[in-house]
Amino acid sequence: MRIAWGITGAGHYLSESYEVFRKLKQRYPDLKVSIFISGAGEEVLKMYGLSGSLDSIAPGGYMEEIFLEKDQGKSYPKVGRFLMDKYDHLIISPATSNTVAKITHGIADTLVTNAVTQAVKGSVPVHIVPVDIAGVVRSELPYNIDRDLCQNCEDCPPKNDCPKQAFTDEPQIDLLLCDGCGNCVDICTYGAIKGGEVELRIRDIDSRNVQILRGLDEITVLDDPYAILEIIH
Structure with a gap:
């Protein structure tokens, strides 16, 4: 087939x-x-x-x-x-x-x-x-930065170690550069990088x-x- x-x-x-x-x-x-x-x-x-x-x-x-x-x-x-x-x-x-x-x-x-x-x-x-x-669906987002948890570290390990250089100076994650590898999630001391579910209304x-x-x-x-x-x- x-x-x-x-x-x-x-x-x-x-x-x-x-x-x-x-x-x-x-x-x-x-x-x-x-x-x-x-x-x-x-x-x-x-x-x-x-x-x-x-x-x-x-x-x-x-x-x-x-x-x-x-x-x-x-x-x-x-x-x-x-x-x-x-x-x-x-x-x-x-x-x-x-x-x-x-x-x-x-x-x-x-x-x-x-x-x-x-x-x-x-x-x-x-x-x-x-x-x-x-109706309503729950959908998984790509990786993003939780502003409530981010400490705006001057020396940001996720930004420094990103193989795709997907972090901007603000910082934000440029999703057109990010390849979803997830390395940043593990090395952020404050757990500020995550994906997650959102509720969407159709x-x-x-x-x-x-x-x-x-x-x-x-x-x-x-x-x-x-x-x-x-x-x-």
Whole structure:
């Protein structure tokens, strides 16, 4: 079986999506996965420390590549595979509210939304895990500095020892430089660096877009990444 996995710029459900695909690869050694990553998806994968883990799922070679949006120009030539009977499924997990809104309104101006368009045209089943379905969700943040605990040390070990030089002078963590390694968490004497859960309220418009998505041909909406395990067998 050959699967295309699309990743967009959501932190919510990102780690769970990775774990699901890792389990699938363990369960089905012959499974081939290509990964299509949006520009925002690439940044968020790095923030959450997952960029270096994807080669365990897509190790390279034909039909096991990792495609970055920045490398695919404006025409995204690799999505042509969906018209050539190359994939059995396209799974988008996680899918941001922005991605869902574009798909529901026929916009295909990113690598992942274009992949969905071509998959539908090529009669490839599309499964999407939106992060903003309804109600309230709890989501994990990338690393940040707790101002109530930070002592603004003149000599700041986390800043001095950051391999990516992701700390600014204020200090703040520049999430576009941070790769989520977590070294700073262990060396901050005051425990001021942490991730953590936040409560997010889903906007009405995002919830409505998910309902529209449910009614589109060739697309199945999944409530969470674990539902993927019921599809691939």
